[in-house]
Amino acid sequence: MSISEDSIIEVDELVRKFGDRAVLDGISFNVQRGETLVIMGGSGCGKSTLLRHMIGSMKPTAGSVKLFGEEITGMKEREIERVRLRFGMLFQSGALLASLTVGENVALPLFQHTDKSPDEIEQIVKQKLEMVGLTGFEDLKPDEISGGMKKRVGLARALALDPELLFSDEPTSGLDPIMTAVVDQLTLNLTKRSHMTAVVVSHDMTSAFRIATRMIMLGHGSIVAQGTPDEIRNSPNPEVQQFIHGKPDGPIPLNVSQEEHKDHQHVRPRPFLGGRFRFHHKHS
Amino acid sequence: MSLELRVKNYLQLNLSLLYWILIAPFTGQFFKIAPIFRQMVFIGVRAAPMVALTAFSIGVTLAMQAAHSLESLGAEMYIPDLVMLTLLREMGPVLIAVIVIGRSGSAVAAELGTMKVSEEIEALEVMAINPVQYLVVPRFLAMLVMLPALTIFGNYIGIMGGWAVCRFALDFNTAGYILRALESADTWDLYSGMIKSAVFAWIVITIACNAGLTVEGGAEGVGQATTASVVQALLAMLVTNAVLTGIFFFSA
Numbered sequence: 001m002s003i004s005e006d007s008i009i010e011v012d013e014l015v016r017k018f019g020d021r022a023v024l025d026g027i028s029f030n031v032q033r034g035e036t037l038v039i040m041g042g043s044g045c046g047k048s049t050l051l052r053h054m055i056g057s058m059k060p061t062a063g064s065v066k067l068f069g070e071e072i073t074g075m076k077e078r079e080i081e082r083v084r085l086r087f088g089m090l091f092q093s094g095a096l097l098a099s100l101t102v103g104e105n106v107a108l109p110l111f112q113h114t115d116k117s118p119d120e121i122e123q124i125v126k127q128k129l130e131m132v133g134l135t136g137f138e139d140l141k142p143d144e145i146s147g148g149m150k151k152r153v154g155l156a157r158a159l160a161l162d163p164e165l166l167f168s169d170e171p172t173s174g175l176d177p178i179m180t181a182v183v184d185q186l187t188l189n190l191t192k193r194s195h196m197t198a199v200v201v202s203h204d205m206t207s208a209f210r211i212a213t214r215m216i217m218l219g220h221g222s223i224v225a226q227g228t229p230d231e232i233r234n235s236p237n238p239e240v241q242q243f244i245h246g247k248p249d250g251p252i253p254l255n256v257s258q259e260e261h262k263d264h265q266h267v268r269p270r271p272f273l274g275g276r277f278r279f280h281h282k283h284s
Numbered sequence: 285m286s287l288e289l290r291v292k293n294y295l296q297l298n299l300s301l302l303y304w305i306l307i308a309p310f311t312g313q314f315f316k317i318a319p320i321f322r323q324m325v326f327i328g329v330r331a332a333p334m335v336a337l338t339a340f341s342i343g344v345t346l347a348m349q350a351a352h353s354l355e356s357l358g359a360e361m362y363i364p365d366l367v368m369l370t371l372l373r374e375m376g377p378v379l380i381a382v383i384v385i386g387r388s389g390s391a392v393a394a395e396l397g398t399m400k401v402s403e404e405i406e407a408l409e410v411m412a413i414n415p416v417q418y419l420v421v422p423r424f425l426a427m428l429v430m431l432p433a434l435t436i437f438g439n440y441i442g443i444m445g446g447w448a449v450c451r452f453a454l455d456f457n458t459a460g461y462i463l464r465a466l467e468s469a470d471t472w473d474l475y476s477g478m479i480k481s482a483v484f485a486w487i488v489i490t491i492a493c494n495a496g497l498t499v500e501g502g503a504e505g506v507g508q509a510t511t512a513s514v515v516q517a518l519l520a521m522l523v524t525n526a527v528l529t530g531i532f533f534f535s536a
Contacts, residue, residue: 055410077414084412095407097399109411112418157411 006033007069008165008197009054014063016049023049025221026063031214033164036191036198038208040243041218042252047201048169050218054199055089055167056080067165085113087165088158092173094150096142096157102129103138106157113161128156133182148175155183159190166190168200172207184210205244209233217243219252285498297416297494301424304417319422327388327423328430332437334383339438342375343367343445351454360454364461365468367446372473373533376439378525381484384431385517389492392423393513396496397506405497420493424486431485432478439477476532483528484521491517 009031016024023046031037041047052058053065056072065073067083075083096105106125110116116124129135132152142150151174158166166187172180184207190196191213202208208215209229216226217240225232225240232240242250285293304315350366396419399405405415443465450456495513499505 057406057409081412081414084410089407089410091403091407093403095403097404097407098402099395108413112411112413 007031008033008067009199010064010066011054012064012066014050014053014065015061016053016058017061022221024053024060027221027223029216029223029226031197031199033197034191034195035213036187036200036211038212038215039199039201039218040203040208040215041224042243045218046221047218051167051169051199051201055087056083085161086163087167088161088163090151090155090158090166090168090171092169094142094147094154096150096153098142101138102134102140102142102145102153105142105153106160109157109160124160128160129153131159131186132156133179148179151175152179152183155186162194163196165197165199168198170202170204171200172202172204180204180207187211205246285500290498293498294490294494297420297497298490300416301420301490304414304421305425308417313417315417315421315425320425323422323426324430327384327426328434331384331387331434334387335380335434335438336441338379338383339376339442340445342379343371343442344449346370346375346442347446347449351449361464363450363454363456364446364464368443368465368469369473371439371442372469372477374525374529376435376442377477377481377484378522380435380438381431381481381488381521382518384427384434385488385514385521388427389488389517390510390514392489392492393495394506394510396493397499397509400497400499401502401506415497423493424489427485427489428482431488432481435477435481480525480528483524487520487524488517491520
């Protein structure tokens with residue numbers, strides 16, 4: 001029983017289909033308290049879909065996802081809110097509310113979910129912004145700061161309620177090398193000292209190997225390889241080697257075929273200007 | 285999205301709205317007052333100049349048309365009656381709803397749609413903040429208060445428009461106009477207009493919020509949703525108006 005008590009996330013035989021295509025095809029893994037799990041894989045391999053199932057914003061076709069020992073796949077919106085208070089999520093774009101200032105964004109979960117006084121909240125906001133190196137940016141609007149800064153504000157907001165678990169969607173993409181190191185150090189501190197658990201989706205191999213205690217590589221909707229950073233680094237699997245060394249040639253196909261894209265309407269290729277273009281062409 | 289799914293989404297939004305307004309406050313989850321006032325300023329106060337201009341023009345037009353037709357019958361004294369009743373019962377609620385659909389409904393749809401495509405709505409959900417409670421409730425309550433308020437304001441300005449024609453172009457004096465206008469209408473005429481405008485408020489804001497929250501596919505999707513919300517709200521509002529007029533004035 002002690003194993004499952006320390007299991008923060010248990011994903012079991014998770015299947016998600018869009019139409020006939022299985023984006024996630026029987027994925028299983030556990031994450032223990034204090035671990036930092038890095039999920040990697042090429043674009044369109046289902047990383048983001050997997051993440052969305054773990055935060056409960058998508059429902060799987062089959063399989064189960066347990067957070068803190070509770071099955072979340074069958075939960076109603078009201079029940080899942082209770083679980084969501086225990087984790088934070090950093091979105092790829094930061095996903096700050098554009099109508100609020102930086103400070104108000106970080107304060108939002110505190111105002112909504114705690115009874116703290118405005119003074120206390122201001123103190124916490126200052127402290128969280130200092131953690132991500134953005135002291136003094138409280139009163140700016142999100143559209144007045146850079147993309148990397150937005151992401152750091154998003155991180156400060158995700159950490160506002162001192163979560164036990166942090167999900168990050170590409171936390172270091174778009175950050176300069178120094179800021180990447182700062183964000184990595186922050187994640188390491190939180191997991192080592194506060195026993196926070198982290199699940200990080202990342203393309204950035206330097207950062208991934210720096211923070212990970214365990215890594216999972218996804219491909220074609222299933223787990224290609226998993227293990228400690230050393231095991232991954234020394235993996236004999238050519239797909240893994242191609243990915244972590246960023247080689248153009250190898251077993252991973254370069255393009256996702258059109259066939260696989262047919263359920264994503266927004267990326268379906270359309271004829272450019274259609275018949276009108278040909279009409280003008282004929283007469284010119 | 286299929287029609288069935290859209291209707292389902294819309295009904296779900298209405299149910300969840302009712303939950304957050306009527307039931308949640310009794311379980312200790314009060315809605316915050318400050319955002320409601322912010323929305324009231326945006327939806328209502330800022331629309332007042334446009335409403336005033338529209339209502340004044342309508343009042344003037346009604347009086348001129350009435351004068352034109354009633355003159356031939358020698359019944360100019362009934363011009364105030366016609367202006368008053370038309371404004372209170374029909375033109376006031378409908379035209380002011382049209383202004384609010386074009387100005388505030390589209391803005392709400394575009395704002396929520398942009399929030400949806402930039403992952404802000406999902407971020408709220410992940411922070412365990414219900415988007416209906418946080419975004420839709422303040423807009424809904426603001427609209428429910430402000431549209432009837434704007435309608436009263438517009439009626440007043442419209443009646444002034446009628447007065448301007450009667451006073452300066454015809455042989456009315458101010459007291460005569462006011463007396464005649466007040467005599468023609470009873471309180472039910474005012475109340476029927478208020479009920480209509482409250483129903484329109486409901487229709488306009490739920491359609492706008494639903495359009496925004498169900499946006500798919502980037503900036504293009506936001507544009508389509510905004511247009512769709514204006515068209516759907518106008519059609520729904522006009523059809524509802526016909527039904528309500530039938531119930532209020534034609535069924536007894």
